[in-house]
Amino acid sequence: MLSKDMINLGQVRSVIREMFEYGNKRAAEIGRENVFDYSLGNPSVPAPEIVNETLIDLLKNEDPVAIHSYSSAPGDPTVRAAIANNLNKEYGTDFSAGNIYITSGAAAALSITFKALAEENDEFIVFAPFFPEYRVFIENTGAKLKMVKCREDDFQIDFEALKNALNKNTKAVVINSPCNPSGVVFNEDTISKLAAVLSDAEKEFGHPIFLISDEPYRELVYDNITVPFVPNYYENTIVCYSFSKSLSIPGERIGYILISNKSTSPELIFEAVAGAGRALGYVCASSLFQKLIPVCMGKTADISIYKKNRDLLCDALTEYGYTLPSPDGAFYLFIKALENDANRFCENAKKFELLLVPGDSFGYPGYVRISYCVSTEQIIKSLPAFKKLADSYRNGEF
Numbered sequence: 001m002l003s004k005d006m007i008n009l010g011q012v013r014s015v016i017r018e019m020f021e022y023g024n025k026r027a028a029e030i031g032r033e034n035v036f037d038y039s040l041g042n043p044s045v046p047a048p049e050i051v052n053e054t055l056i057d058l059l060k061n062e063d064p065v066a067i068h069s070y071s072s073a074p075g076d077p078t079v080r081a082a083i084a085n086n087l088n089k090e091y092g093t094d095f096s097a098g099n100i101y102i103t104s105g106a107a108a109a110l111s112i113t114f115k116a117l118a119e120e121n122d123e124f125i126v127f128a129p130f131f132p133e134y135r136v137f138i139e140n141t142g143a144k145l146k147m148v149k150c151r152e153d154d155f156q157i158d159f160e161a162l163k164n165a166l167n168k169n170t171k172a173v174v175i176n177s178p179c180n181p182s183g184v185v186f187n188e189d190t191i192s193k194l195a196a197v198l199s200d201a202e203k204e205f206g207h208p209i210f211l212i213s214d215e216p217y218r219e220l221v222y223d224n225i226t227v228p229f230v231p232n233y234y235e236n237t238i239v240c241y242s243f244s245k246s247l248s249i250p251g252e253r254i255g256y257i258l259i260s261n262k263s264t265s266p267e268l269i270f271e272a273v274a275g276a277g278r279a280l281g282y283v284c285a286s287s288l289f290q291k292l293i294p295v296c297m298g299k300t301a302d303i304s305i306y307k308k309n310r311d312l313l314c315d316a317l318t319e320y321g322y323t324l325p326s327p328d329g330a331f332y333l334f335i336k337a338l339e340n341d342a343n344r345f346c347e348n349a350k351k352f353e354l355l356l357v358p359g360d361s362f363g364y365p366g367y368v369r370i371s372y373c374v375s376t377e378q379i380i381k382s383l384p385a386f387k388k389l390a391d392s393y394r395n396g397e398f
């Protein structure tokens with residue numbers, strides 16, 4: 001009578017949401033300030049001033065009808081051109097408006113891209129740990145998600161495992177750097193090597209293999225780390241970008257798809273993307289927020305707060321005996337649980353009011369994610385709880 005798959009998706013709440021709801025319940029019982037909720041990846045710093053100033057300016061000075069009207073489906077042509085020009089200035093590329101399709105955030109960008117590319121029997125390779133919604137978006141197209149685990153010593157790509165996973169059905173490989181949930185950034189060496197492996201696979205299997213670069217955290221990097229611009233390394237690249245985290249506007253739903261002009265038939269890919277957007281019911285992205293992009297692109301919220309949070313947590317957790325991969329970007333730490341079962345570890349953490357997310361849903365059991373996009377006060381106040389949790393394991397209490 002109804003779609004069983006959709007009922008299932010609607011009924012099963014994500015582990016992250018479960019933890020968040022538990023946090024709300026605990027906050028009502030013991031006070032918000034006594035619950036150390038590290039479950040959600042909602043930016044905790046306000047949007048930069050220029051966001052609100054630009055919105056007010058647009059609302060006051062633009063045509064009152066046009067500003068709230070539908071734009072053309074791929075986005076306002078002047079905004080698409082502005083995005084292309086901005087990228088060209090930043091990365092020395094030569095994109096034009098025709099390479100840009102504006103979306104309602106990275107979630108829409110990803111689901112449109114998967115839908116545009118997927119054919120029967122196709123496989124999309126993702127590196128674990130990965131953003132759990134990839135599975136939902138990929139499987140919704142009828143294609144298969146194939147998981148390749150990152151190396152445990154540094155959470156970089158395990159190239160041998162990747163080579164074993166690539167086959168004639170591989171349509172694309174998805175990367176997310178800086179990564180949710182590991183915080184790891186793929187450096188230039190890794191991206192160059194990945195490009196070489198994929199180029200070899202394209203030759204071997206005789207068809208394009210796309211590299212989908214999911215980039216909601218592109219600007220969120222610390223200590224002068226640079227994030228390689230993937231289209232400059234691999235021709236068949238499609239970037240799924242979002243302003244959610246860089247500008248702290250996740251609820252406004254704005255991002256874009258960039259189809260590299262060097263890719264195999266970019267015009268045809270663009271048409272497939274437009275078709276997928278249409279099939280999925282995306283009429284156009286928010287007109288008001290599209291208009292914001294030319295003014296605010298390249299600006300960020302105050303990410304120094306995230307760096308402060310990261311340093312405080314990292315230093316303390318390392319001192320207490322936790323281990324974690326190098327957290328160069330995004331606002332997540334991925335710590336090794338103090339027992340094999342990360343779910344049980346998270347249950348034990350709750351006894352100290354610490355709400356962490358088990359790595360199982362990210363395809364990486366034995367680890368837990370900490371979202372440090374919270375107030376610095378929460379971090380400082382929670383440190384004794386992390387210490388007590390480690391001590392309890394050391395003393396054999398769990």
Ligand code: PLP
Nearest residue numbers: 105106107131176180242244250
């Ligand atoms: N991809 C990753 C890795 C994410 O972490 C998120 C959101 O947290 C998204 C995509 C979706 O972002 P958006 O808010 O732009 O839809």
